[in-house]
Amino acid sequence: KQEVTQIPAALSVPEGENLVLNCSFTDSAIYNLQWFRQDPGKGLTSLLLIQSSQREQTSGRLNASLDKSSGRSTLYIAASQPGDSATYLCAVENTGGFKTIFGAGTRLFVKA
Amino acid sequence: GAGVSQSPSNKVTEKGKDVELRCDPISGHTALYWYRQRLGQGLEFLIYFQGNSAPDKSGLPSDRFSAERTGESVSTLTIQRTQQEDSAVYLCASSPDGRWKEQYFGPGTRLTVT
Numbered sequence: 001k002q003e004v005t006q007i008p009a010a011l012s013v014p015e016g017e018n019l020v021l022n023c024s025f026t027d028s029a030i031y032n033l034q035w036f037r038q039d040p041g042k043g044l045t046s047l048l049l050i051q052s053s054q055r056e057q058t059s060g061r062l063n064a065s066l067d068k069s070s071g072r073s074t075l076y077i078a079a080s081q082p083g084d085s086a087t088y089l090c091a092v093e094n095t096g097g098f099k100t101i102f103g104a105g106t107r108l109f110v111k112a
Numbered sequence: 113g114a115g116v117s118q119s120p121s122n123k124v125t126e127k128g129k130d131v132e133l134r135c136d137p138i139s140g141h142t143a144l145y146w147y148r149q150r151l152g153q154g155l156e157f158l159i160y161f162q163g164n165s166a167p168d169k170s171g172l173p174s175d176r177f178s179a180e181r182t183g184e185s186v187s188t189l190t191i192q193r194t195q196q197e198d199s200a201v202y203l204c205a206s207s208p209d210g211r212w213k214e215q216y217f218g219p220g221t222r223l224t225v226t
Contacts, residue, residue: 044217
């Protein structure tokens with residue numbers, strides 16, 4: 001059974017700091033891994049999608065890596081801004097079915 | 113273009129009543145997902161539709177939950193004989209091709225069972 005864990009559960013950093021969010025999964029048989037942000041009371045916004053054959057994806061100040069063999073992904077946020085404050089979720093889509101499994105998320109607060 | 117829309121945005125119902133939640137995916141998206149997010153918890157996968165293939169219902173928590181989708185259009189999630197533990201935000205997402213493409217989420221329907 002696939003389990004997705006995100007560490008830390010919460011993080012508070014000063015503006016401008018670079019930071020790393022971690023995601024681990026127990027079953028490496030995945031099609032893809034996706035990072036989302038969720039703002040309070042709102043739906044999810046897709047940030048980056050990494051296919052199982054890829055090792056990383058970049059978008060602006062965000063970089064996500066995937067090490068499928070070790071069951072890990074990281075989301076790197078450069079030069080953090082208060083507008084980055086949100087909950088960040090990672091999710092894996094398993095092979096052998098269509099179920100997407102989400103981690104519990106990391107609540108990020110960037111202080112101005 | 114228009115994103116994923118869901119209706120209603122909020123629904124309050126009495127225990128034991130049936131509710132129907134609606135999701136309008138992005139036009140042309142063949143894949144559609146339903147998730148549930150209870151207060152303070154992560155997202156739980158409920159069901160997945162891909163084109164005209166048989167849906168993956170493996171996440172539905174009980175036989176009180178059912179969902180339908182006609183072709184690649186609107187989907188409805190029905191909860192019969194609602195219970196208080198059904199209170200949650202129900203999120204719908206669509207994707208151009210499932211697996212290989214990003215999921216785009218709607219704003220969700222907040223269901224409260226009193």
